[in-house]
Amino acid sequence: MAESNVFTVLKSFSDSEVRDFRKFLNSPYFMKSKKILKLFDLLKRVKDDEVSPGVREMIYSKIYPGRAYRDSTIRNMYSDLNKKLNEFMLIENFRNSGLGRQKFLSAERLKKNLKEYIFPGDENTHNNQNYGSDHNYFLNKHFDEQSKFNFAVMDKKITKFNSINTELGYLEDSLRYLKLFFLSQITQSYATVSIFRQNYDIEVLPPTIKKLAEDLDPEKLRQLITPGDEYYYAVELYEAMVNIYRKPEETKYYYEYKNCFYKYAFRVSGDECSMHISNLASYCTGKANAGIEEFNNELFELIELTIKNKYYQNSNTEHLPHEYFRNFLLHGVRLRNFDWVNDFIHENYMKVHPADRENMKQLGFAYLNFNTAQYDEALKNINRITPDFFAFKFDIKNLTVQIFYELGYYEEALTQIKSYKEYLRKDKLLNMEKRKRYFSFLKFTENLVLYRAGTKNTDIGYLRYRISTHKSTAFKPWLMEKVMILDTKAKRSA
Numbered sequence: 001m002a003e004s005n006v007f008t009v010l011k012s013f014s015d016s017e018v019r020d021f022r023k024f025l026n027s028p029y030f031m032k033s034k035k036i037l038k039l040f041d042l043l044k045r046v047k048d049d050e051v052s053p054g055v056r057e058m059i060y061s062k063i064y065p066g067r068a069y070r071d072s073t074i075r076n077m078y079s080d081l082n083k084k085l086n087e088f089m090l091i092e093n094f095r096n097s098g099l100g101r102q103k104f105l106s107a108e109r110l111k112k113n114l115k116e117y118i119f120p121g122d123e124n125t126h127n128n129q130n131y132g133s134d135h136n137y138f139l140n141k142h143f144d145e146q147s148k149f150n151f152a153v154m155d156k157k158i159t160k161f162n163s164i165n166t167e168l169g170y171l172e173d174s175l176r177y178l179k180l181f182f183l184s185q186i187t188q189s190y191a192t193v194s195i196f197r198q199n200y201d202i203e204v205l206p207p208t209i210k211k212l213a214e215d216l217d218p219e220k221l222r223q224l225i226t227p228g229d230e231y232y233y234a235v236e237l238y239e240a241m242v243n244i245y246r247k248p249e250e251t252k253y254y255y256e257y258k259n260c261f262y263k264y265a266f267r268v269s270g271d272e273c274s275m276h277i278s279n280l281a282s283y284c285t286g287k288a289n290a291g292i293e294e295f296n297n298e299l300f301e302l303i304e305l306t307i308k309n310k311y312y313q314n315s316n317t318e319h320l321p322h323e324y325f326r327n328f329l330l331h332g333v334r335l336r337n338f339d340w341v342n343d344f345i346h347e348n349y350m351k352v353h354p355a356d357r358e359n360m361k362q363l364g365f366a367y368l369n370f371n372t373a374q375y376d377e378a379l380k381n382i383n384r385i386t387p388d389f390f391a392f393k394f395d396i397k398n399l400t401v402q403i404f405y406e407l408g409y410y411e412e413a414l415t416q417i418k419s420y421k422e423y424l425r426k427d428k429l430l431n432m433e434k435r436k437r438y439f440s441f442l443k444f445t446e447n448l449v450l451y452r453a454g455t456k457n458t459d460i461g462y463l464r465y466r467i468s469t470h471k472s473t474a475f476k477p478w479l480m481e482k483v484m485i486l487d488t489k490a491k492r493s494a
Helices: 002-012 015-026 034-043 053-063 071-095 099-111 135-154 161-199 207-215 218-222 232-246 252-267 270-289 294-309 322-334 338-351 354-371 375-383 393-407 410-426 432-453 460-469 476-493
Strands: none
Touching (some): 002 354, 015 071, 034 053, 034 071, 053 071, 161 207, 161 232, 218 232, 232 252, 232 270, 252 270, 270 294, 270 322, 338 354, 354 375, 354 393, 393 432, 410 432, 432 460, 432 476
């Protein structure tokens, strides 16, 4: 629905983007109707009940005073405003696309047979975010060199043997950049598929993706570009990236990848830095969660580097992604470095996108308060989160079960466990291993709740044994702590 989309998009805009969009609407070149500008100005003041009939009628009366309300008219205006929003975002993206703009400018000048189609001194060819190499840079350089070749051929400039070599040189360079583009995309696709297979329950891969996963060979990657090439570092970097996904159990490949990134970070774009630091941090998180101590410090190093150098920023966002915020604070919680966690939340929640900011702040303090035994405060934090629009529903559900247990809210805990189990059964995306871990956590917590409530005669010593020996259980340290307390009390009273 255009109306809902308008509100969603406008809420995602920063203050400066709202101002720029108004200038866009007010421009004689883009203005379709002054009524659209008036609609926009009215919507900026709307806070609640944005799609209610009463609000629509109020807006209509401001734009068409004295006229009978027509719902179709207001719907058409929302549709027009929605189109203008999309047009504005498209132009803004194009304006900041660096070499991408040069591609379209070259094509237009080529059609008009304008020889001065390239401006080597153009300061806007690169913007700050995309300075350095990445897949967009390589693809646009491919088109750039191809345009030089096409222009020379169409302009019939090939009159001497030397000029043939020059024009073939353009073609050679265009193909070289195309190989670099292929290299970047094929390796990034491989990494993406590997991450999907780790996180989601994917039984069968599509044939092309399956063949990619089976056949990608670093030796073949090195053959794409000669070692003396100025962009050979890209081959080294992508090969190192592939290796941590091909052989995740061999930690030496992590250090090779990390050292390679540190060595060449200044040569790649902000998008590339964001991708590589994310790969390294994800690898460290997995190893730290598996109990490999050395990766705790590695992850802290990457977190501080990411925040300091703003490696979380890329062409898609200038904000700290909510998954980064969550993973970083959880690492501090895992190490029980609560002073660091408190500082991290206060210093960084405002860097998250405005739409996620308050939810992530409350989630952060929920984890902090829960792990410092301030359970009432943690529950307040949970209740302040808007769940319908929140990415981390499992975090909320897991924390809520644990908080209810700690507070002795037995009926609430059992109700939460029951609804959570049903949620797990219906979720088709969750990785099977995670599903098993969460089900085991709920089963053991349910037994603990029933034992504490006195409604089930449970051998607490045997339950302790079952928890300690179960191989696939989420929050096992917490479960062991709770069952040991109950077991000790039972032995004292015996």
